[in-house]
Amino acid sequence: MATPTKAVSAPRKPGRPPADGIDQRERLLDAALASFAELGIAATSLRALAHDNGVTPAMLHYYFRSRERLVETVIAERLLPVMAELKLRLTDKAVPDARDLIREFVVAMYGVIERHPWLPALWVREVLPDSGELRGTFIERIGPELPQPLARRFSQAQADGQLPPGIEPRLLVVSLIGLIMVPFAAAPMWRRVFSAEDIDTARMLEHTLTMLTAGIAA
Amino acid sequence: MATPTKAVSAPRKPGRPPADGIDQRERLLDAALASFAELGIAATSLRALAHDNGVTPAMLHYYFRSRERLVETVIAERLLPVMAELKLRLTDKAVPDARDLIREFVVAMYGVIERHPWLPALWVREVLPDSGELRGTFIERIGPELPQPLARRFSQAQADGQLPPGIEPRLLVVSLIGLIMVPFAAAPMWRRVFSAEDIDTARMLEHTLTMLTAGIAA
Numbered sequence: 549m550a551t552p553t554k555a556v557s558a559p560r561k562p563g564r565p566p567a568d569g570i571d572q573r574e575r576l577l578d579a580a581l582a583s584f585a586e587l588g589i590a591a592t593s594l595r596a597l598a599h600d601n602g603v604t605p606a607m608l609h610y611y612f613r614s615r616e617r618l619v620e621t622v623i624a625e626r627l628l629p630v631m632a633e634l635k636l637r638l639t640d641k642a643v644p645d646a647r648d649l650i651r652e653f654v655v656a657m658y659g660v661i662e663r664h665p666w667l668p669a670l671w672v673r674e675v676l677p678d679s680g681e682l683r684g685t686f687i688e689r690i691g692p693e694l695p696q697p698l699a700r701r702f703s704q705a706q707a708d709g710q711l712p713p714g715i716e717p718r719l720l721v722v723s724l725i726g727l728i729m730v731p732f733a734a735a736p737m738w739r740r741v742f743s744a745e746d747i748d749t750a751r752m753l754e755h756t757l758t759m760l761t762a763g764i765a766a
Numbered sequence: 767m768a769t770p771t772k773a774v775s776a777p778r779k780p781g782r783p784p785a786d787g788i789d790q791r792e793r794l795l796d797a798a799l800a801s802f803a804e805l806g807i808a809a810t811s812l813r814a815l816a817h818d819n820g821v822t823p824a825m826l827h828y829y830f831r832s833r834e835r836l837v838e839t840v841i842a843e844r845l846l847p848v849m850a851e852l853k854l855r856l857t858d859k860a861v862p863d864a865r866d867l868i869r870e871f872v873v874a875m876y877g878v879i880e881r882h883p884w885l886p887a888l889w890v891r892e893v894l895p896d897s898g899e900l901r902g903t904f905i906e907r908i909g910p911e912l913p914q915p916l917a918r919r920f921s922q923a924q925a926d927g928q929l930p931p932g933i934e935p936r937l938l939v940v941s942l943i944g945l946i947m948v949p950f951a952a953a954p955m956w957r958r959v960f961s962a963e964d965i966d967t968a969r970m971l972e973h974t975l976t977m978l979t980a981g982i983a984a
Contacts, residue, residue, distance in 0.1 A: 687959055714975070
C-alpha cells in the first residue's frame with residue numbers, strides 16, 4: 549500500500565494511464581483522502597483533484613468512475629484497512645483486564661494516527677457532524693467491528709469489578725475516542741492558545757494515559 | 767435574551783420591520799445560529815434563512831447588513847455571552863482544589879449545553895476543523911478568557927501536588943472539552959451503534975465525572 553508521504557516526481561502530463569497505473573491510482577486515492585480530510589468530501593472538487601495531480605478529469609473517471617465510487621474506494625482501501633488493523637491488534641491476544649485493554653486501545657490509536665495522520669481531521673469532518681458523509685459507514689460497517697466488541701468487554705470488566713459503577717461501558721468507548729482524537733484534531737488551535745509548541749506526541753500520550761489510568765485526582 | 771425554543775406564531779409575511787422588530791431580530795439570530803450549527807456557516811444560505819423565517823432578504827439585510835456582520839453578531843450576542851457566563855461561574859468563587867474545579871467545569875458545561883444545545887454541533891463544525899470559521903474567535907477572544915486561566919490554575923494545582931506529574935495542565939483543558947463535547951455531538955451516532963436510547967444526560971454526566979474523578983481503574 550502506497551503511503552501518503554511517498555516520493556513523487558513532478559506532476560505527470562495528462563494522457564492515457566501509464567505503465568505504472570497502479571501507483572498512479574494509489575497516489576490519486578491518497579490525494580483524495582488528504583482532500584477529504586482537509587476540505588471535506590463535499591468541498592473536494594474532482595476537477596481540482598485531477599488538476600493538482602497532473603491527470604485529466606477523464607483519467608480520474610477511468611480509475612474511479614464517479615464521485616460516489618471514489619468515496620467508496622477510499623473507504624474500502626484506506627479507512628476499513630486501518631480499522632481492521634486496529635481490530636486485529638485489540639483482539640488477537642487475551643487482554644487480562646480493563647485497564648490494560650484501555651491502555652492498549654489508546655496506544656494502538658496513537659500508532660494508527662502516527663501512520664495515518666489524516667484520521668483525526670477526517671473524523672471531525674465526516675463522522676462527527678450529523679451530516680458527515682462517513683457517519684453511515686461508521687455506524688453500519690465499523691460499529692459492529694470495533695466499538696461494539698470493546699463496549700462488551702468493558703461491560704464484562706465492570707461486572708467483574710474492574711470498572712467503577714459510575715462508568716457507562718458504551719460511553720467509555722465514546723469518551724476514549726474523544727480523548728484521543730480531539731487533541732490531534734485541535735492541535736493547531738491549542739498550540740496557538742497555549743503557546744504550546746513544546747508539547748509533542750509522546751507528551752500527549754503520557755497525559756492521556758495518566759488521565760485514564762492514574763486518574764486526575766492524585 | 768430570546769431562547770431558541772421560544773414559541774413563535776406562523777412565519778410572518780414579508781414587509782417592513784414590524785413594531786416587535788427587536789423580537790424578530792432575536793428570532794432571526796437564533797435561526798441563524800441553529801443553521802450555523804446544523805449546516806455550517808458557509809452552507810447557510812441567507813436567502814433560505816430569510817425565506818424559512820418569513821422575511822425578505824432585504825429585511826435580513828436591514829437587521830444585519832451583510833453575511834460577515836451576521837456572523838459577527840451571532841458571535842457577539844450568542845457565543846460570547848455563553849462564554850462569559852461560564853467564566854463568571856468558574857471564577858466568581860474560590861475553588862479549593864483541582865478536583866473541585868474540574869467537577870465545577872464539567873457541571874457548568876453540561877448546564878450551558880442544556881440551555882444552549884447548539885453548542886456541541888457548532889464546536890464540531892466551526893471550531894474543531896482547521897478551516898472552521900469560528901476558530902479565530904476561539905483562539906483570539908475566548909482563549910485568553912477561559913482556557914488560559916483554567917490551564918494556569920491546573921498548573922498551580924499540579925505544583926501543589928494536586929495533579930499527577932503525568933498530566934499536562936494545558937492538555938487537560940483540551941481533554942476536558944473533548945470529554946464533554948464529543949458525547950453530545952456524537953450522540954445520534956452512538957445511540958444507534960449501541961442501541962443506547964436508555965442513556966440520558968444525567969448518566970452521561972455521572973460517567974464523565976467518574977472517569978475524571980474516580981478514574982477508570984477501580
